[in-house]
Amino acid sequence: MSGKLYLIAGPSGVGKGTVVKELMKLDSKLALSVSATTRSPRPGEIDGVNYFFLTREKFEKMIEEDGFLEHAEYAGNCYGTPMKPVSDKLAQGYDVILEIEVQGCMQVLEKCPDAIAIFLLPPSYEILEKRLRGRGTESEEVIQKRLSAARVELGYVNKYHCFVVNDVVEDAAKRILDIIKEKRGA
Amino acid sequence: MSGKLYLIAGPSGVGKGTVVKELMKLDSKLALSVSATTRSPRPGEIDGVNYFFLTREKFEKMIEEDGFLEHAEYAGNCYGTPMKPVSDKLAQGYDVILEIEVQGCMQVLEKCPDAIAIFLLPPSYEILEKRLRGRGTESEEVIQKRLSAARVELGYVNKYHCFVVNDVVEDAAKRILDIIKEKRGA
Numbered sequence: 001m002s003g004k005l006y007l008i009a010g011p012s013g014v015g016k017g018t019v020v021k022e023l024m025k026l027d028s029k030l031a032l033s034v035s036a037t038t039r040s041p042r043p044g045e046i047d048g049v050n051y052f053f054l055t056r057e058k059f060e061k062m063i064e065e066d067g068f069l070e071h072a073e074y075a076g077n078c079y080g081t082p083m084k085p086v087s088d089k090l091a092q093g094y095d096v097i098l099e100i101e102v103q104g105c106m107q108v109l110e111k112c113p114d115a116i117a118i119f120l121l122p123p124s125y126e127i128l129e130k131r132l133r134g135r136g137t138e139s140e141e142v143i144q145k146r147l148s149a150a151r152v153e154l155g156y157v158n159k160y161h162c163f164v165v166n167d168v169v170e171d172a173a174k175r176i177l178d179i180i181k182e183k184r185g186a
Numbered sequence: 187m188s189g190k191l192y193l194i195a196g197p198s199g200v201g202k203g204t205v206v207k208e209l210m211k212l213d214s215k216l217a218l219s220v221s222a223t224t225r226s227p228r229p230g231e232i233d234g235v236n237y238f239f240l241t242r243e244k245f246e247k248m249i250e251e252d253g254f255l256e257h258a259e260y261a262g263n264c265y266g267t268p269m270k271p272v273s274d275k276l277a278q279g280y281d282v283i284l285e286i287e288v289q290g291c292m293q294v295l296e297k298c299p300d301a302i303a304i305f306l307l308p309p310s311y312e313i314l315e316k317r318l319r320g321r322g323t324e325s326e327e328v329i330q331k332r333l334s335a336a337r338v339e340l341g342y343v344n345k346y347h348c349f350v351v352n353d354v355v356e357d358a359a360k361r362i363l364d365i366i367k368e369k370r371g372a
Contacts, residue, residue: 121307124348124365154344158337162310163351167361175353179310 003029003095004183005086005112008176009105010120011150013132015166019120020099022173027180031094033086036062039077052082070100070107081108095180102153109159116183118176119160123167125150189215189281190369191272191298194362195291196306197336199318201352205306206285208359213366217280219272222248225263238268256286256293267294281366288339295345302369304362305346309353311336 008023010016024032036052038059047053054062059078062068071080081098089096098115100108105117122128128150132143157163162179166172194209196202210218222238224245233239240248245264248254257266267284275282284301286294291303308314314336318329343349348365352358 121343121349121351123350126347151344155341157307157343158340161312163307164309165307165349165351165361175351 001093003031003090003093004180005090005096005098005108005115006176006180007105007108007115007117008097008099008120009102009117009160010166011102011122011128011153012146013128013150014120014122015131015169015172016099016120018169019166019172019176020097022169023097023176026173026177027095029094030180031089031096033081033089033096033098035079036068036082037077037079039079069098069111070104072101072104083111095184102156106156106159116162116179117160118162118164118179119157120172121154121157121163121165122150123165187279189217189276189279190366191276191282191284191294191301192362192366193291193294193301193303194283194285194306195288195303195346196352197288197308197314197339198332199314199336200306200308201317201355201358202285202306204355205352205358205362206283208355209283209362212359212363213281215280216366217275217282219267219275219282219284221265222254222268223263223265225265255284255297256290258287258290269297281370288342292342292345302348302365303346304348304350304365305343306358307340307343307349307351308336309351 008016008020020032024030034048034052036054036059038054038056041047041053045051056078059080062082063071067083068080069083069086071078081100086096086098098108109115109117125147129147132138132146164172164175194202194206206218210216220234220238222240222245224240224242227233227239231237242264245266248268249257253269254266255269255272257264267286272282272284284294295301295303311333315333318324318332350358350361
C-alpha cells in the first residue's frame, strides 16, 4: 500500500522547520522530502540530506523534464522539490512530509491533488512577532516585512485541508501525527 | 481595573456556541454578552438571558442612538449587540465574551479597537463537513452552502489576533482562557 504526501506550510516565522523536525522523531514510517537547490553547500551540509545540490544547468534540465513538484527562485538561487524521491518513498509505503512555503504549496496541490495540505498557524500575531524578534538577528524593517508577509500568507488558510496551531512544538507535531494516523486508518 | 472584550468568531458550524458555553464554566470573572433581537421569544427563552427581546421600533431607535456594537438583519429579524451591558460589565472588571459571526466581528473591531478577536478554526474541512452532516437536520444543498460560506469566512482569519483550533471542546475553551489569563497578567 502506498503512502500519502503531506504538505506542511504556514506563514514565515511560524516554526515549520522545528515542528517538522519534531514530527520526524515520532514515527518511523515518515520520510522527509529533500529539496534541490543551485546554491553552494554551506559548511557541514551534506548532498542528499540537507539538499540535493545541483548545477543551474542540471536544475533547468529537470524543470524542462517536469521533474519538480514545485520550484522557485529566491535571491538568485533556484530551489525546488524533485518529484522522483517523493514518488519512490510513497511507493515504498512511506508517508512523505514536505515542508514548504505557502505559495509553493499551491503549486504542489495542482500536481498532486491527493496530497493533504496542513496549515500551521501561530497562536497569535503577538506571539509570531515575539518569535521573529526573539531571534534577535533581524532589523526592525525586516521584522515588519515578515509580519506583513505573514498576514498575506494567512489569507490563504482557506485553501488548506487541515489547521494546526503551533503553540507548543511537541503538541503541534503530535496533532499533525494524529492527522496522518487518522488518514492511515481511513 | 476594567476588563477586556473578547470576540469569539469563526466559520459557521465550527462550534462557537459549545466552546463559549464551556469557557463560561471555567472562570467567574467572565461575563457573556447577550444579544438583542426583534424576533419573538421561543418557548423557554428568557428576556435578558437568551436575548434582549425588543420591538422593531425600539431596535431602530437604538440604532439611531448608536447603541449597538454591531447589528444585522437575518430572515426579516434584526439582531445586534447592545453596547451598554458590555461597557457596564467591562467597567465592573469583568472580561466580556462576545460570540459573533465573522462579518459582525469586523464591525465591533472598528468600534472597539482594543477588543481581542479570536478566530476559532475547525481541525479540518473534512471534520467541519462531518459536524454539519452529523446534525442530520439539514439538506445536502444547505450543507454545501454552509461549507462554501465557511471557506469564505476562513479567508478572514488574517484580520484576527489569535487562533484556536476547536478539536476537543474542553481543550479549545482552555486555550481561550489561557489567552485571557495571559492578557490579565500583561
